[in-house]
Amino acid sequence: MPRLAIHRLSMAHPGDLSALEALIAAGGVQARDIRAVIGKTEGNGGLNDFTRGYFTQTLMALLAARTGEAAGALATRIPCVLSGGTEGALSPHYLVFSASAEAAPGRRGLAIGTAFSPPTPAREIGRVPQITAVADAVRMAMAQAGIARPEDVALVQVKAPAAQAPDPAARSGDAKVLMALSRAAAAFGVGVALGDIPAGAATEAALLSDFSLYSNRASISSGVEVTCNEVLVFGRAPGWAEGIVAGVAPMIDLLDLAGVQAAFAKAPGEVLGVIAKGEPDRTGAIRGHRHTMLGDTDLDPQRHLRGALGAVVAAVAGDGRVFVSGGAEHQGPPGGGLVCVFARAG
Incomplete structure (x- = not known):
C-alpha cells in the first residue's frame, strides 16, 4: 500500500519548476508517483490571473517529459490547485503530493x-x-x-x-x-x-x-x-x-490566532505545508470594530484578506510559504475560515 510524501518547493516565477526538476533528478520523488499539486502563484488571484494556467501548463509539460505520458492525459488525472496572490509576507511556492508503494499492513x-x-x-x-x-x-x-x-x-x-x-x-x-x-x-x-x-x-x-x-x-x-x-x-x-499527519481547525475570524495555533498543535512535528482559507467579514466589522476591506476602491477585498491572514498564519509557521486563499464562502464559520497543517510526526 502507499506512503504519502509532501514536498514544499519554492519558485522564482510562475513558470519556474526547477526545484521539482532537481528533486526528480536526485531521486527524491518519482514523476509517475505524483498525485497532485497545490500552490500559490504571484498573480492577482482574479479572473485574468493567467499565472495559474502558466504554472499548470509548465508542470504538465515537465511531467510528460519525465513519464512519457501526454500532457493532456496527465491534466485529466493530476489535480493542480493554484491560488493567485502572494501579497505581504506570502511567498510563491507549491506542494507536491506523491504516493509510492509500500506495504503497511x-x-x-x-x-x-x-x-x-x-x-x-x-x-x-x-x-x-x-x-x-x-x-x-x-x-x-x-x-x-x-x-x-x-x-x-x-x-x-x-x-x-x-x-x-x-x-x-x-x-x-x-x-x-x-x-x-x-x-x-x-x-x-x-x-x-x-x-x-x-x-x-x-x-x-x-x-x-x-x-x-x-x-x-x-x-x-x-x-x-x-x-x-x-x-x-x-x-x-x-x-x-x-508518519504524516494533518491538523485542521476552524478560524472564527481573521484575528483568530488561537484557531491557527490549534491547527499547528494537532500536527506536531516538521511542517510540510500549510493551507488557510479566509474572507473579509460581510458585516463590515471584526470583533465589533469596523474594517474597510469591503469598501476599498483601490484594492480588491481578497487582496487585503490574503495579506492580513497570510501574516497571521506565516507568523505562527515561521515561513511565508503558506497557501492562503480568499473567498471562504461556506468554508468554516462566517467571517472566519480554516487552517490545515501537514507535518511529519515526531
Missing part, C-alpha cells in the same frame, strides 16, 4: 484520493448539478484512497471552474459573482458528502445566503484555468504508511 496513515467531476458549464455553476457533481467526486476520491468513513476525512481541497465566457443561462452576468457561486456550490458538495451540511439544506437559494451552512473541512478555490471540479481528499485510511 494493519496501519492507518494519512491517505490522499483524487477525482475529477464532469465538465461544469457556466449555466451549471452555483446550481444543484455542481453541488451534486462535487459530492460525487468527493465520494469517489474517498473510495480511491480507501477512506471508508466521512469522519476520517481531514480536508477536502477543490479547484472549481469559473466562467470563461458570458452565458445568458448563467446565474449571474457578473463573472466575480460566478466565481463566488462556484466556490460556494463546491463547499456545499463537500459538506453534503461528509455529512457536515444536510443534503436537504444544500439548495441553490441557500448559496451565498445561509451562512449557517458550512463545512470546517472544505477548502475551495475557483479559476478560469479549469473546466471541471478537481477534488483532493485527505484523511486516515488503513494500509497507508504512518
Whole structure:
C-alpha cells in the first residue's frame, strides 16, 4: 500500500519548476508517483490571473517529459490547485503530493484520493448539478484512497471552474459573482458528502445566503484555468504508511490566532505545508470594530484578506510559504475560515 510524501518547493516565477526538476533528478520523488499539486502563484488571484494556467501548463509539460505520458492525459488525472496572490509576507511556492508503494499492513496513515467531476458549464455553476457533481467526486476520491468513513476525512481541497465566457443561462452576468457561486456550490458538495451540511439544506437559494451552512473541512478555490471540479481528499485510511499527519481547525475570524495555533498543535512535528482559507467579514466589522476591506476602491477585498491572514498564519509557521486563499464562502464559520497543517510526526 502507499506512503504519502509532501514536498514544499519554492519558485522564482510562475513558470519556474526547477526545484521539482532537481528533486526528480536526485531521486527524491518519482514523476509517475505524483498525485497532485497545490500552490500559490504571484498573480492577482482574479479572473485574468493567467499565472495559474502558466504554472499548470509548465508542470504538465515537465511531467510528460519525465513519464512519457501526454500532457493532456496527465491534466485529466493530476489535480493542480493554484491560488493567485502572494501579497505581504506570502511567498510563491507549491506542494507536491506523491504516493509510492509500500506495504503497511494493519496501519492507518494519512491517505490522499483524487477525482475529477464532469465538465461544469457556466449555466451549471452555483446550481444543484455542481453541488451534486462535487459530492460525487468527493465520494469517489474517498473510495480511491480507501477512506471508508466521512469522519476520517481531514480536508477536502477543490479547484472549481469559473466562467470563461458570458452565458445568458448563467446565474449571474457578473463573472466575480460566478466565481463566488462556484466556490460556494463546491463547499456545499463537500459538506453534503461528509455529512457536515444536510443534503436537504444544500439548495441553490441557500448559496451565498445561509451562512449557517458550512463545512470546517472544505477548502475551495475557483479559476478560469479549469473546466471541471478537481477534488483532493485527505484523511486516515488503513494500509497507508504512518508518519504524516494533518491538523485542521476552524478560524472564527481573521484575528483568530488561537484557531491557527490549534491547527499547528494537532500536527506536531516538521511542517510540510500549510493551507488557510479566509474572507473579509460581510458585516463590515471584526470583533465589533469596523474594517474597510469591503469598501476599498483601490484594492480588491481578497487582496487585503490574503495579506492580513497570510501574516497571521506565516507568523505562527515561521515561513511565508503558506497557501492562503480568499473567498471562504461556506468554508468554516462566517467571517472566519480554516487552517490545515501537514507535518511529519515526531
